[in-house]
Amino acid sequence: MSTQQRITCLSCGADLVVAAADQQTQCAYCGARWRIDQTGGQATLLAADRVGQAVEDAGAATQSGIARLQKAQELASLRLQLQQVQAEIRSIERIPPTGRTRAQLRELRSQARPFEQQIAALDADLNPPPAAAPPSPKAPGTLARFFRWRVNIPLRGRLLAVPGFLLVLFACCLCSITSSIVSPTRTPTLTPAAVGRASATLIATARPAATASAVPPTTTSAPPTVTPILPTATSQPPTATPIPPTRAPIPPTATRLPPTAPPATRGNLPGLQPADVKVNLEQRKFTCGGVEQRKTLYSWTCKLETASDQFVVQVYARTLLTVDYINVATVKLVAAPDDSLTAQSLLGFMATMPFDGAQPAAARAWVEATLPTIKQNGDVRTATFGGAPYQLFGGPAARTLQMGVLPAAP
Numbered sequence: 001m002s003t004q005q006r007i008t009c010l011s012c013g014a015d016l017v018v019a020a021a022d023q024q025t026q027c028a029y030c031g032a033r034w035r036i037d038q039t040g041g042q043a044t045l046l047a048a049d050r051v052g053q054a055v056e057d058a059g060a061a062t063q064s065g066i067a068r069l070q071k072a073q074e075l076a077s078l079r080l081q082l083q084q085v086q087a088e089i090r091s092i093e094r095i096p097p098t099g100r101t102r103a104q105l106r107e108l109r110s111q112a113r114p115f116e117q118q119i120a121a122l123d124a125d126l127n128p129p130p131a132a133a134p135p136s137p138k139a140p141g142t143l144a145r146f147f148r149w150r151v152n153i154p155l156r157g158r159l160l161a162v163p164g165f166l167l168v169l170f171a172c173c174l175c176s177i178t179s180s181i182v183s184p185t186r187t188p189t190l191t192p193a194a195v196g197r198a199s200a201t202l203i204a205t206a207r208p209a210a211t212a213s214a215v216p217p218t219t220t221s222a223p224p225t226v227t228p229i230l231p232t233a234t235s236q237p238p239t240a241t242p243i244p245p246t247r248a249p250i251p252p253t254a255t256r257l258p259p260t261a262p263p264a265t266r267g268n269l270p271g272l273q274p275a276d277v278k279v280n281l282e283q284r285k286f287t288c289g290g291v292e293q294r295k296t297l298y299s300w301t302c303k304l305e306t307a308s309d310q311f312v313v314q315v316y317a318r319t320l321l322t323v324d325y326i327n328v329a330t331v332k333l334v335a336a337p338d339d340s341l342t343a344q345s346l347l348g349f350m351a352t353m354p355f356d357g358a359q360p361a362a363a364r365a366w367v368e369a370t371l372p373t374i375k376q377n378g379d380v381r382t383a384t385f386g387g388a389p390y391q392l393f394g395g396p397a398a399r400t401l402q403m404g405v406l407p408a409a410p
Helices: 048-093 099-126 142-152 155-182 192-206 209-214 274-282 340-350 360-373
Strands: 004-008 015-019 024-026 033-037 044-046 298-305 309-317 325-332 380-385 388-393 398-404
Touching: 048 099, 048 274, 099 274, 274 298, 274 309, 309 340, 325 340, 340 360, 340 398, 360 380, 360 388
Parallel strands: none
Antiparallel strands: 004 015, 024 033, 033 044, 298 309, 309 325, 325 398, 380 388, 388 398
16 A cells, blocks of 8 residues: 555645655645644545634734724823923913913923923824835937937937038028028118108198198188108207196094903902913822813812822812812821821911912911811811811821812802
């Protein structure tokens, strides 16, 4: 019994001879590699290498698609953050510039610059510019085509072409010279008789028709003698009397007054802006997020977490340039003998926010004196400074300070 079998290559159709112990083979004609299945004593070719390559290609494409999707999500997130920063910049630019607003603008623009650079890099990675098309070859000019034609023709033809070209050029020059000699351009000469005839014609044309009809011609009268009027050097040009222009009356124009702007919304903490709170907190290593829009309010959140404490400051307002309510929460993560020291420092600082009519020294002294008296969650202390209500409450592990009034939903 023969141990070899003859099978057909699946790629090119050539005959392949395989032994019973062979597990793979290669076509001698097209070079394709095949795995051999010897099940049941019949050899069968398997395209395992091609299937594996297809699987690898599909996996690579999937990984590339996942990476592109992640970059697209990161690009969308960066654009959202940049829009929030730009909204704050536009809101500050609408108010009169001061030293504090200029510092806020510099800080916000420095925050927007890294976002713009990252967005440009991701956009260039996701949407690379198309490759420039190669320049189209310039069509050869007439002179170049002539020399190309001259090179391609036989030597005899080239020798005959030169005298023919010179003969045509000579004929053109001869024709132009002959035409200028036969029909030269004459310049008309102005004589005194011609000037007289022209003057008589002008006088006869300008004479009124009424005068000619009043004196009928007689048969015995001699023809009138026309004396030519020649221009003299002493003749003066006619003087024209200028007519002053009449000025048309200018109708009065009505001045329209600009519409009166509606009164600006005044915050419950007047004169204080969200950017003021954010700048002061960021100087103390807080991390502040962008503006969040709710149904009728805007809110900003700043956070700071240390090894023993966690602080959260929330600002609420009806517009982007006002502040109505501030909520300051402190949480003690690790117990300490005196748990009010860290909370006292932050809450006393927040009580000094500079709104119109504020009393920072009195508000800070009230916070520092009231905190040790609050022993449990039910204790609530209230006070009013500069027309704004203050509330202080919370247990030993969590202290809360509230400033202003939270606007009610309509």
